[in-house]
Amino acid sequence: MVKSIYLDYxxxxxxxxxxxxxxxxxxxxxxxxTRGDVASVLNARPEEIIFTSGGTESNNLAIQGIVYxxxxxxxxxxxxxxxxxxxxxxxxSVLETCRLLERRGLAEVSIVPVEENxxxxxxxxxxxxxxxxxxxxxxxxxxxxGTIQPIREIAKEIRHYKKTITYKLEPRTYPIFHTDAVQxxxxxxxxxxxxxxxxxxxxxxxxxxxxxxxVLYKKKSVPLQNIFGGGDQEQGLRPGTENLPAIxxxxxxxxxxxxxxxxxxxRLMKLRDYFLVKLEHSHILKxxxxxxxxxxxxxxxxxxxxxxPKIPSDLLVIxxxxxxxxxxxxxxxxxxxxxxxxxxxxxxxxVDPEIGALRFSLGGDTAKKDIDYTIRILSKILTKxxxxxx
Amino acid sequence: MVKSIYLDYxxxxxxxxxxxxxxxxxxxxxxxxTRGDVASVLNARPEEIIFTSGGTESNNLAIQGIVYxxxxxxxxxxxxxxxxxxxxxxxxSVLETCRLLERRGLAEVSIVPVEENxxxxxxxxxxxxxxxxxxxxxxxxxxxxGTIQPIREIAKEIRHYKKTITYKLEPRTYPIFHTDAVQxxxxxxxxxxxxxxxxxxxxxxxxxxxxxxxVLYKKKSVPLQNIFGGGDQEQGLRPGTENLPAIxxxxxxxxxxxxxxxxxxxRLMKLRDYFLVKLEHSHILKxxxxxxxxxxxxxxxxxxxxxxPKIPSDLLVIxxxxxxxxxxxxxxxxxxxxxxxxxxxxxxxxVDPEIGALRFSLGGDTAKKDIDYTIRILSKILTKxxxxxx
Numbered sequence: 001m002v003k004s005i006y007l008d009y010x011x012x013x014x015x016x017x018x019x020x021x022x023x024x025x026x027x028x029x030x031x032x033x034t035r036g037d038v039a040s041v042l043n044a045r046p047e048e049i050i051f052t053s054g055g056t057e058s059n060n061l062a063i064q065g066i067v068y069x070x071x072x073x074x075x076x077x078x079x080x081x082x083x084x085x086x087x088x089x090x091x092x093s094v095l096e097t098c099r100l101l102e103r104r105g106l107a108e109v110s111i112v113p114v115e116e117n118x119x120x121x122x123x124x125x126x127x128x129x130x131x132x133x134x135x136x137x138x139x140x141x142x143x144x145x146g147t148i149q150p151i152r153e154i155a156k157e158i159r160h161y162k163k164t165i166t167y168k169l170e171p172r173t174y175p176i177f178h179t180d181a182v183q184x185x186x187x188x189x190x191x192x193x194x195x196x197x198x199x200x201x202x203x204x205x206x207x208x209x210x211x212x213x214x215v216l217y218k219k220k221s222v223p224l225q226n227i228f229g230g231g232d233q234e235q236g237l238r239p240g241t242e243n244l245p246a247i248x249x250x251x252x253x254x255x256x257x258x259x260x261x262x263x264x265x266x267r268l269m270k271l272r273d274y275f276l277v278k279l280e281h282s283h284i285l286k287x288x289x290x291x292x293x294x295x296x297x298x299x300x301x302x303x304x305x306x307x308x309p310k311i312p313s314d315l316l317v318i319x320x321x322x323x324x325x326x327x328x329x330x331x332x333x334x335x336x337x338x339x340x341x342x343x344x345x346x347x348x349x350x351v352d353p354e355i356g357a358l359r360f361s362l363g364g365d366t367a368k369k370d371i372d373y374t375i376r377i378l379s380k381i382l383t384k385x386x387x388x389x390x
Numbered sequence: 391m392v393k394s395i396y397l398d399y400x401x402x403x404x405x406x407x408x409x410x411x412x413x414x415x416x417x418x419x420x421x422x423x424t425r426g427d428v429a430s431v432l433n434a435r436p437e438e439i440i441f442t443s444g445g446t447e448s449n450n451l452a453i454q455g456i457v458y459x460x461x462x463x464x465x466x467x468x469x470x471x472x473x474x475x476x477x478x479x480x481x482x483s484v485l486e487t488c489r490l491l492e493r494r495g496l497a498e499v500s501i502v503p504v505e506e507n508x509x510x511x512x513x514x515x516x517x518x519x520x521x522x523x524x525x526x527x528x529x530x531x532x533x534x535x536g537t538i539q540p541i542r543e544i545a546k547e548i549r550h551y552k553k554t555i556t557y558k559l560e561p562r563t564y565p566i567f568h569t570d571a572v573q574x575x576x577x578x579x580x581x582x583x584x585x586x587x588x589x590x591x592x593x594x595x596x597x598x599x600x601x602x603x604x605v606l607y608k609k610k611s612v613p614l615q616n617i618f619g620g621g622d623q624e625q626g627l628r629p630g631t632e633n634l635p636a637i638x639x640x641x642x643x644x645x646x647x648x649x650x651x652x653x654x655x656x657r658l659m660k661l662r663d664y665f666l667v668k669l670e671h672s673h674i675l676k677x678x679x680x681x682x683x684x685x686x687x688x689x690x691x692x693x694x695x696x697x698x699p700k701i702p703s704d705l706l707v708i709x710x711x712x713x714x715x716x717x718x719x720x721x722x723x724x725x726x727x728x729x730x731x732x733x734x735x736x737x738x739x740x741v742d743p744e745i746g747a748l749r750f751s752l753g754g755d756t757a758k759k760d761i762d763y764t765i766r767i768l769s770k771i772l773t774k775x776x777x778x779x780x
Contacts, residue, residue, distance in 0.1 A: 004714040005760045009753030010533055010573060010693055011718055012595045019718055020704065021711035053443030056620040056630030063619075072494065093629060097619030104462065143400055183400060205402045205631055212633040227617060229453075229487030230446040239483060240446030241595055243602040303400055314410065321411035324394040328401055328409055363399030370395045 017242050018233060027244055034251040041258055042200065042217050043191040050234045051247055052214035055182040055203030056093040061216050061238065062178045062199040063097045063137060065224040067107045070134040070174065072225065082134040083108045087120045087149075089343045090139050091180055098137075108132070117295035118147035118347050126157040133175040140184040140200075144330060144343040144359055145294035146303025148188065151179055155196025176222055182206055186257045187265045187301055198222045202254075204246065208364050210253035211246025268362050269301035275360070275371045276304060284379045287390050293347055293357050302362040307348060308382070310389045313356040319381045325374050327360045407632050408623060417634055424641040431648055432590065432607050433581040440624045441637055442604035445572040445593030446483040451606050451628065452568045452589040453487045453527060455614040457497045460524040460564065462615065472524040473498045477510045477539075479733045480529050481570055488527075498522070507685035508537035508737050516547040523565040530574040530590075534720060534733040534749055535684035536693025538578065541569055545586025566612055572596055576647045577655045577691055588612045592644075594636065598754050600643035601636025658752050659691035665750070665761045666694060674769045677780050683737055683747050692752040697738065698772070700779045703746040709771045715764050717750045 004023075011019050015027040036046040052058045063084065070082040084098050088111050101107035110128040114120045125136060136158060141148050155177055162172040178199035181190060185202055192200055200217040204210035218224055218237070230239025257264075276292060279285070293305040307313070313329035320327055330341035340353030360374070394413075401409050405417040426436040442448045453474065460472040474488050478501050491497035500518040504510045515526060526548055531538050545567055552562040568589035571580060575592055582590055590607040594600035608614055608627070620629025647654075666682060669675070683695035697703070703719035710717055720731035730743030750764070 003763065005716065005756075005764060007715060007717045007750040007752060007756065007760070007764065009756075010536075010596070010749065010751030013598055013600070013753070014595070019716070020707055021716040021718065022714075023711075023716050053447070054630050054633075056618055057443070060618045060620070068494065091620075093618070093620035095619075096621075096629070100616075100619040104458065146400075205404075206400070208403055210403070212631075212636065226490070228446055228450045228483070229485075229490040230450070230481075230483035231486075239486070240444045241602075243444075246602065317410055321413075324412075325397060326395065326409070326411040326413050327397045328411065359400065360397040361400030362397060363403070365396065366399075370397070373393065374395060374397065 012241055014245065017244060018231065031242055031244055031247065034247055037251045038215060038254060041190060041254055043193050044217050045220060047235070048218055048220055050216045050218055050237050051242055052216055052238050053243070054205060054212060054214040055091075055180070055201055056214075058201035058203065058214040058216040059091065059093040059137075059180055060097050061224070061227055062201060062218075063094065063135060064101065064227050065237070066135045066176050066178070066199075066222075067101055068225040068227075069223045071106060080132050081106060081108050083110065083130060083132040084135045084137065085110045085112065085125055085128045085133055085175070086137045087111065087139070088113045088346045089118065089142050089144075090137065091143055091182070094137055094139065094180055114147075114346060116347060118142060118145045118293065118343075119295050119298060120149055120154075122150055122153040122157045125154050126161060129158070129161050129175060135178060136175050137178040137180070140179045140181040140188065140195075141300050142294070142343065143183045144303075144341060144357070145305040145347065146183075146300035146361075147294040148184075148298040148300065149179075150298075151195050151197065159196070173221075173223065183300065183303075185254070187261055187268075190258075192217055192219070204250040204253070207250070207253045207257050209249065209256070211243070211249035213243055213246045213250040215250075264364070265301045268366070271362055271366060271368060271371055272301055272304055274368070275375070276306075278371075278375050279306070279378075282375070282379055284382050284386075288382060288386060291348065291351075293344065304360040304362075305344075305357045307344065307351060307355060307357045309351060309355060311382070311385055312354050313358045314354075315385070316358050316378075316381065319385070320374075320377065323377045323381070325377055327358060329356050329358060402631055404635065407634060408621065421632055421634055421637065424637055427641045428605060428644060431580060431644055433583050434607050435610060437625070438608055438610055440606045440608055440627050441632055442606055442628050443633070444595060444602060444604040445481075445570070445591055446604075448591035448593065448604040448606040449481065449483040449527075449570055450487050451614070451617055452591060452608075453484065453525060454491065454617050455627070456525045456566050456568075456589075456612075457491055458615040458617075459613045461496060470522050471496060471498050473500065473520060473522040474525045474527065475500045475502065475515055475518045475523055475565070476527045477501065477515075477529070478503045478736045479508065479532050479534075480527065481533055481572070484527055484529065484570055504537075504736060506737060508532060508535045508683065508733075509685050509688060510539055510544075512540055512543040512547045515544050516551060519548070519551050519565060525568060526565050527568040527570070530569045530571040530578065530585075531690050532684070532733065533573045534693075534731060534747070535695040535737065536573070536690035536751075537684040538574075538688040538690065539569075540688075541585050541587065549586070563611075563613065573690065573693075575644070577651055577658075580648075582607055582609070594640040594643065597640070597643045597647050599639065599646070601633070601639035603633060603636045603640040605640075654754070655691045658756070661752055661756060661758060661761055662691055662694055664758070665765070666696075668761075668765050669696070669768075672765070672769055674772050674776075678772055678776060681738065681741075683734065694750040694752075695734075695747045697734065697741060697745060697747045699741055699745060701772070701775055702744050703748045704744075705775070706748050706768075706771065709775070710764075710767065713767045713771070715767055717748060719746050719748060
């Protein structure tokens, strides 16, 4: 065994997968093994996995990367700037990125409104696709209301569209299909071939025990440009030293959550339905009323979104928090803005945006007694507030 | 003590500083306290600290953020696209970002070559500044050769330039001055007022025990746009849930390394000089020769960069690694490219790029016996290779 002396502090305090010495090579091997593990969860190839800093970056890389490539290539048959089709309930890291590119004159964006049940009609997506459409971005599941979008059907519409277009010289690359699967990771099928997607975003922040790391799956044939300038890491698509410790944590946590996915889905679905039934039958609601947001069938097992039409949800979040129950009223990413949830607004145009919705999202540690306790406390709070708000 | 039930899994598995419930508020408080701690190290205000995913992102945010703002504002007196002045030995995350923006038609870039000693002449920077110059970006210390750039003097040149320009309506905002201080963090003064910089990048990856996190200091008056679209985190300049655990680690590690900075600098400087003197006096070098790269005075205490004019440095890195000594031949960020170091090329145009340089970077665990061992092994390797390469 040779003595090991580390004189590469300027590269990184931890072994850097890009260093060419022994420790660097060992780190690189670990990184590539892990890339393979993550790829196999998605039924993808290792070289189709790009590690990023999180879900927001993955979505940005997907959208900006496609727009820059198309814009720079001056892709044939483009009569104007690259065009994106998306929906009105995407995560802010998708919607705001589209708006950013539009404001900078780099893209044109069509936003398809979802139906009343929070699900988008694939035909309406198809209708918006035109000659300069380079990207369709539709989330797999919504983060506020938990609805599952018809990804396979949208993929089919895109494939059909591509067939209707005839090209003399090149195969039809665009539109590329991207899905934000951040909220789907614990419960749904992530087989990219079955889903029919070209790009798919994941984030460690929604997986128990995973490090803060993001993944962008990029189908090999998809042309993509980097957002960041810098080193050659991640095929140059994501410069910067890879966060190997977090990537290792992410990969084992991903494997773990996929292993228990069916069992956990069933368990949470039962809890979720129990929660809703109990609430719906509560006598407290007689003068208050309650709306359950999002489709009743196509939804995540762990998200319950409800609106009490007269009581502001922010107030309920604070009242519940004071009793030790942590839930939310909208995407935490948009909590600093004074406005209500744009997702609930899209579904319930009749409801005052300040009312919004209450989101309870369940997880690995959630037990029936927690639900019972939550219902008891919520009833108390509603009883207290009822006289002021009804 | 109230019971705590977490029903906000969809926001994040760990308390999310953007959640409005109690745990979110507590996380936010911790985040803001930490922001204040980091700010005080830089003699800055808390609101001038933006947390990012790393040094590469901090440099990108500084450069792209300035260019987007200027480009969008259509700043007065700009006759063409925004112009950047930088040097030819910046880190890839600066140089490649400038090139990226230039290739996309969003910026024009002037690259000032450093002198033979690896230090840039502030007058030469000044000469390149013109009406549409929005940004000057010069690294504090070079990552490959360890030279310290005259940041204060460059800041003075920029201030003088601003005074020569008269504006009818607005105070002169541009050029903004950015420095990449990633390699300076353990050893040099980081007082942004004394340095006279408007933007400064830091990275956790160069600090012992710090998490993978980056910081961009942004002077309050500096107009900057976000790269990523998304949530409102970090004043909207860096959307995405903050990596609180890593930020906390970063902050304590930063405080720790700043505390021992003088003592460690002296210790490493002694080791570094011992290393060089021993090498220079080694009889092995008689027929080989050795060049020490970078200025002998203005340099980091922990970086030794040497060139053996006839022996390829990549080969030496591999040979040393086989004997347990981890060092490098160039920036790990560019190790995937087959080319030699552009930094060494800039300093030593006469040396074959394949020869390059050997970088030994010392750190907290480096002791005199490690240096002795390294010299012994290096001598052995040079003796072996001498017959083939001289």
